[in-house]
Amino acid sequence: MNKLKGLLLCGALFWLSGCASGFGRLPYDSWRLGLFAPDYMEVWIETADAVDIHDRAYRRAMSGVAAIQLPKNLKGNPRGWPEHPGSGAGKQVLGADVPRLLYVRWQSLVEPQTYEAYIVIPKATQQAMLKGEKTFCKADAKWITDYRNMLTVGLAPGGIARVWLGGQCLKPIDVARVQADVVEVGPSGGKNEGRYALPLKPAAKVYIEKYGIPYGSW
Template sequence: MRALLFCLALSMLGGCAHADKGPGSLPYTYWRLGFLAPDYMEVWVETADVEDIRGQRFFKMGGGTVSVHLPNDGSGNATGWRETWGKGRYVNGADLPKRIYVRWQSLAEPQTYRVIVDIPERARQLMSERLDPPCQASEYREAMAIGLAPGGVVKGWVTSTCGKLIEVFQAQAEIEPKGPYEGLSEGEYYFLSEQAKTYIEQHGIPYGSWQ
């Protein structure tokens, strides 16, 4: 874990290059990493860095806003999780994931969190199994979705283009002591939308509902 954080720090200075890529154990070319949040509980991902099972590291595999439901009429419900594979990108050239480091701003609070998730073997097994029957667009569960909620709650699922989310891990993030943007913004967070602000003023933040 310390080595990963060390490399992550070095990457900010241009160090710690990727390992040479060779044949991997993936039965497909790449997998997708997506992020989501409960209704109105908006999140800004500062970085998402991936280490695969061969020790390769892929930086900035996530960033910006995540998938979140924001109906203008307040009809959403921040309790629980919405079934979606999240907003994200494909991790091209990577083998199955071993660890994922995420640093993000929970805009509803606001608070900045960071976490290193050790991906369980069950997740890799599910990502490697051929679907029976296969989806129209894919034959495998080639997507990992990570949910980020207030209080530093983290959940992870694997899924396919047509299947349901299968939960594979839970984690508790720690508060980033440097604050947003690693302390470079003088404590200023990314903005919270008017829809989210209105909902939170009326209903509050349902801590404890995302376990």
């Protein structure tokens, strides 16, 4: 956690200095950070933090329940990632420039286990977030200039974090795949006597009991 604290302190000092060159250069008001989990593989997000290219830190840009599908009668398929991942459950990151780092700490409720991941955002991704693209938007049947201003993070058992960059009407592109580390102190920073945030929902519990966790598919 010392690494993260250092980043957050640096970001806070930079913010207070008021000397962030390039502030507000985005061609849109904010970008979105969203998170999801494969079918039945429930997670609880302790925190999802962002650090932009000026080292400004946005603590708990997202936390809580990730987006997930829990189809009835065990008809869902948690193996692998969807071809077109959605935007996930998330929030707009206001006041930030393009990100250079994401930090996610989450509880994998199906195992159970707690993980943390540092996700470096490549320069090519940062550049893609600033570039408008002409595209046909099916939602209103019009040609528009759209931007890839949505970062979506998939969180899977075994500590796998996968990231995509997309736009409202643009096909998502791969950004990164990261193997997270186990948080040795356990959930909630070791302050909750090892208890996890939520019990498994019935559909997830039944799926795991019958089929197990498809490690290696993510």
